Amino acid sequence: MTTATANNKNRARSAQDMKSDSKRNTKRRINRTLKYALLLFFVIVVLLPAYVLIITSFKGTADADPSRAWYLPRTWELDGWVKAWTTLAPSLGRTVLLVVPSALISAFLGSINGYVLSKWKFPGSNIVFTLILFGMFIPYQAVMIPLTQLVSDLGVPQGIPSLMLLHIVYGLPICTLIFRNYYASVPDELVEAARMDGAGILRTYGSVILPVSMPGFVVVLIWQFTSAWNDYLFAAFFSSGRNGPVTIALSFLAGGQLTDYAASMAGALIASVPTLIVYILLGKYFVGGLMSGSVKG
Amino acid sequence: MLKRVKHWGPGVLLLAPTMILVGIFVYWLIIENFRVSLTNQHTAKPSNKYVGFENYSNLLADPNFQHSLWNLLILTIVFLGGTLIFGFLWAWILEQPAKGEGFFRSVYLFPMSISFIASGVVWRWLLSSLQTTQPGGERTTGLNRLLDSVGLGALQNDWWSDPTWGIAAIAVPAIWQLSGYVMALFLAGFRGIPDELREAARIDGCTEWKLYRHVIFPQLSPVMLSAVIIIGHMSLKLFDLIRAIVPDANTYDVQVPATLMWVKYIGSDYADAAAIGTILLVLVALVVIPYLMYTSRAEKR
Numbered sequence: 001m002t003t004a005t006a007n008n009k010n011r012a013r014s015a016q017d018m019k020s021d022s023k024r025n026t027k028r029r030i031n032r033t034l035k036y037a038l039l040l041f042f043v044i045v046v047l048l049p050a051y052v053l054i055i056t057s058f059k060g061t062a063d064a065d066p067s068r069a070w071y072l073p074r075t076w077e078l079d080g081w082v083k084a085w086t087t088l089a090p091s092l093g094r095t096v097l098l099v100v101p102s103a104l105i106s107a108f109l110g111s112i113n114g115y116v117l118s119k120w121k122f123p124g125s126n127i128v129f130t131l132i133l134f135g136m137f138i139p140y141q142a143v144m145i146p147l148t149q150l151v152s153d154l155g156v157p158q159g160i161p162s163l164m165l166l167h168i169v170y171g172l173p174i175c176t177l178i179f180r181n182y183y184a185s186v187p188d189e190l191v192e193a194a195r196m197d198g199a200g201i202l203r204t205y206g207s208v209i210l211p212v213s214m215p216g217f218v219v220v221l222i223w224q225f226t227s228a229w230n231d232y233l234f235a236a237f238f239s240s241g242r243n244g245p246v247t248i249a250l251s252f253l254a255g256g257q258l259t260d261y262a263a264s265m266a267g268a269l270i271a272s273v274p275t276l277i278v279y280i281l282l283g284k285y286f287v288g289g290l291m292s293g294s295v296k297g
Numbered sequence: 298m299l300k301r302v303k304h305w306g307p308g309v310l311l312l313a314p315t316m317i318l319v320g321i322f323v324y325w326l327i328i329e330n331f332r333v334s335l336t337n338q339h340t341a342k343p344s345n346k347y348v349g350f351e352n353y354s355n356l357l358a359d360p361n362f363q364h365s366l367w368n369l370l371i372l373t374i375v376f377l378g379g380t381l382i383f384g385f386l387w388a389w390i391l392e393q394p395a396k397g398e399g400f401f402r403s404v405y406l407f408p409m410s411i412s413f414i415a416s417g418v419v420w421r422w423l424l425s426s427l428q429t430t431q432p433g434g435e436r437t438t439g440l441n442r443l444l445d446s447v448g449l450g451a452l453q454n455d456w457w458s459d460p461t462w463g464i465a466a467i468a469v470p471a472i473w474q475l476s477g478y479v480m481a482l483f484l485a486g487f488r489g490i491p492d493e494l495r496e497a498a499r500i501d502g503c504t505e506w507k508l509y510r511h512v513i514f515p516q517l518s519p520v521m522l523s524a525v526i527i528i529g530h531m532s533l534k535l536f537d538l539i540r541a542i543v544p545d546a547n548t549y550d551v552q553v554p555a556t557l558m559w560v561k562y563i564g565s566d567y568a569d570a571a572a573i574g575t576i577l578l579v580l581v582a583l584v585v586i587p588y589l590m591y592t593s594r595a596e597k598r
Contacts, residue, residue, distance in 0.1 A: 035390055039401050042387065046404055049419045049473065056422070069438040070446065113315050120308035128316060130593055135323040137585040139534045141558050142578035143326035145333055145571040150326065169322045172315050201307035230412030232537040236559070247414040247537075254418045255544050261422060268415040279410035283403055286410065287481050 057081060057266035080262025081270075084253065088267055091249035095229060098160045098245055102167040103224035107217055109168070110175020114216075115209050117176065118183040119191045120201060129180065136173035144237055151238065159243030163235060167228045175220050182216035183209065218285045226275050226286075246271045327578065334572035341565040352572040362573075365552045368464040372553060373532040375465045379472035380528050381521070384479025391480070392487045402484070406477035413474070417541020420470040424456040424542060457543060463550040467539055475531070479524045486520030487513075519595075526588045530581050 052070075060077030068074075117129050140147075147166075156162045186209065194204040232247040239245065241252045250271045254264035279286055334353070337346045356362045387405050391398050408416065425439040429450060437445065441453040456466040490513060498508045536555040543551055547560050554573050561570035 035395070039390060042383075043401065043404050046408065046473065046477075049408075049416065049423065049470075052423065053419045056419075066436050066438045066442065069442050109315060112311055116308040116312045120305075120311075122305035122308050125308070125312075126593065128312065130589055131324075132315065132319050133589060134585070135319050137530055137581060137589075138323060138327070139530075139555070139574070139577040139581050141534070141536075141555055141570075142574040142581075143323065143330055144558075144574060145562070145567050146326050146329035147322070150321075169318050172319060176315065201311065226410060230414075232412065232414050232540070236540075237562070247412055250414050250418070251541060254414075254421070254541070259421075259544075264418050265422075268418040272411040272415045275410045275412075276407070279407060280403075283406070287406070 053265045053269055056261050057084075057269055059262050077262070080260070080266040083260065083263040084267035084270055087253050087263070088246055088249050088270055091244060091246045092270070094160050094243070095245040098163055098167070099225055099228045102164045102171065102228055103221050106168045106171035106175050106224055107220040109172060110220055111179045111210075111213055111216065112205070113172070113176040114179025114181075114183050115205055116201075117180045119186075119188065119204075119209070129176070132173050132176055134173075135170065136177065140170070140233055148237060159239045160245075162238045163231075163245065166234050166238065167224070167231070170234075171224050171228070174223065178220050178223070179213075179216050182213075182219075186212060215285070218282065222278055222282055222285050225278060229275050327575075330571045331575050334568055334575050336568050338568040338571075339566045348568075352568050353576070356569065356572055356576070361549070361552065362554070362557065364460070364549065365554050365557045368551060369533065369553045371462065372464045372468050372471075372535065373529060375468035376471050376475075376532045376535075377525060377528050379468060380476045380479045381524060383472065383476035384524065385483050387476070387480040388483030388487060391484065402477075402480070405480055408474040409478050411474075413470075413537035414541045416470055416474060417538050420473075420538075421542045421544075424466055424469070426455045426458040428453040428455075457551050460550050464553070467535075467542060467551055470542070471532070471535065471538060475528060479528065482520050482524050482527075483517065486517045489520075490516045522588070522591075526584060529584055533577060533581050533584075 055070075055072055057080050058076045058078070059073045060075060060079055062075050062077075063071075063073050113132070117125055151162045151165070156165055190208050191204055194208050199207065229245075230247065231245070232251070235245050235248045236251075239248055241248055250264075250267050253260075253267045335347055335349060336344065337348045337351075338344050387401075391401060423439045425437070425441065427437045428434055428441050429437045429445045430453070431437075437453075440456075444450055444452045455463065457463040459466075494512055494516075495508065498512050503511070534555055535553065536559070539551055539553065539556050540559075552560075554577050558570050558573040558577070561567075561573065
């Protein structure tokens, strides 16, 4: 008897449960559908400019009709791409020559700085760090006028050499910040042990710090590569179409009142390929760089 | 004493190159720039006559410069508002584990990896001001054409070609490009909230709204502050995007201090250019210095 009532109760409860379960399930399903609809909507919005770039870059005179502006090309022409490539190719080479060495040098210096500022602190080192960090936030407009003077006084030629100097110097704060935060996670005991063994500051760096620095270097190199590749401000002040990086060449290709949109959009795509590849292959670290550029840990 | 020097010396020595470089290229140049801004160096011909704050008072009285400050204010408000709204919304949707989460995250973040100059090319086309209802309207392209063909023709507008609100149109591509970044910041913030905290709140009978209001939002406020600082100071410096979208450097409609400074530089008016640079620095410093002090104090705690 008692078991029977218990069974009945159980059955009643589970029926109720099932009812509310299915209600909850429907609600959840609606929520999920809504969520994905929203996510997809935003994917379309975000990719819209990319769609325009791609279709327009392949359009020739046959597709000049503005009423077809949002349609796929009738015939896929390569004229725009050819023109963009011949215009941008020399500057692409210069940009590689500029960006790779400056990223490597500022990353190396940043690593040394981050090491000193996290593991060999000295009185006032925190103030020094904050003073260095401030260099990351200044609007470069606030130093530009005397900077043009200083660079020419130093005898550094316009174009790639002066831009390399500037990317290294003004990249130091962020590289230092990223490495300092990164090394904060390396146990102090490791450094202490090496010190006890009589290793000096550089030996400790070489034997303890450098071997664990790879992830930090990846983040910093990606960050420096991307920001130097995409820089336009310094390039505008310190180079010309003849000796400047790809952003300058692209701004000349796309600027002016009468624009060849097929060529300039093809050019925009060409100029974006290197950073896009880096982003696709190493996106995880890219986000890491963004984080360390902001949240201090 | 000697022992102490031996202890710290090597560190200071290793840091010395950076301290010297930053000392010269940041601090000394800021002072030097300020000095130039107090002279009458208005032409390419060197001139060092001290004029005090005359350039500043002239600039502040100049309707062109006043307009650039107005534009900067509108740009910053719209840019900040837009990136915070989309960044938070995306992070909030993606916060619970979902299928394809990584894909959505990557798509939303990708515009961040390309330059303002490259994206400016396509946004210049998208934001073309010609409308189908105007004379010559059959030549309409860009967003106006799209709006017209999906039946939203009434939403067509001049975009950036408007002296008062045109600058808000420049914020659109900027929002497109940086909302993903703010999303990434908020996602990191969400991840930093311990699950136990939510569980505890739920057990205590918190409703979802109360959970957000009293637990999640307070936990996210440091991230929010970082986002405001980063986007805010990017907005103050924004230059490339405007130059890429608006071919004529001297366009009154979307002039901001950073572009006006370029115009002055091209015109060899170095004193005015330097003064604008200093004004920008003061604006950025007002935002950044309290933030740096706040974070270094938070770190000590």
